[in-house]
Amino acid sequence: PSHDNAAVLGEGQGPGHPGRNFTERDLLVWQRDTERMVVLGARIFHSGDELGSTIAVSCDMCHPDGSNTHPETYPKFQVQTKKMALLRDMINWCIENPLEGEKIDPDGEAMKALEAYIYWSNRNSKLDPGRH
Numbered sequence: 001p002s003h004d005n006a007a008v009l010g011e012g013q014g015p016g017h018p019g020r021n022f023t024e025r026d027l028l029v030w031q032r033d034t035e036r037m038v039v040l041g042a043r044i045f046h047s048g049d050e051l052g053s054t055i056a057v058s059c060d061m062c063h064p065d066g067s068n069t070h071p072e073t074y075p076k077f078q079v080q081t082k083k084m085a086l087l088r089d090m091i092n093w094c095i096e097n098p099l100e101g102e103k104i105d106p107d108g109e110a111m112k113a114l115e116a117y118i119y120w121s122n123r124n125s126k127l128d129p130g131r132h
Contacts, residue, residue: 034116034120037113038113038116038120040109040113040116041112041113041114041115041117042117044110044113044114045060045066045114045117045118046058046060050110052099052101052102052104053099053101054100054101055099055100057099057100059094059099062094062098065121066118066120066122067121069087071087071119072122072127072128073129073130074086074087074090075129075130076129076130076131077130078090080093081093087115088111089106091111091115091118092104092106
């Protein structure tokens with residue numbers, strides 16, 4: 001049976017809207033895949049080798065447990081890059097600069113996993129795009 005997700009999806013999606021009703025299976029698949037990506041992201045985040053660091057440094061050395069990453073503030077103008085940046089842009093900037101590694105594919109599974117872990121680690125932060 002479908003679940004009425006109107007409270008999650010907001011106003012304007014009346015009964016019968018294809019984005020309103022999800023099955024138990026849909027919710028379980030999404031939850032499991034999200035958890036899988038968060039776990040993968042945590043593994044990558046805490047491993048200089050998986051990040052491609054040439055100096056044995058991982059993200060958690062500057063950002064323990066995903067702290068001080070502020071994903072809720074992206075997109076924003078980023079002083080390090082001197083342009084508007086998404087969270088994935090800053091992840092790659094960190095990999096290339098402090099970690100002295102090679103950029104990862106912005107659309108690849110590793111980047112999605114890192115973003116999933118960072119967002120999960122900051123899941124109770126108020127969204128405030130553009131804030132520094």
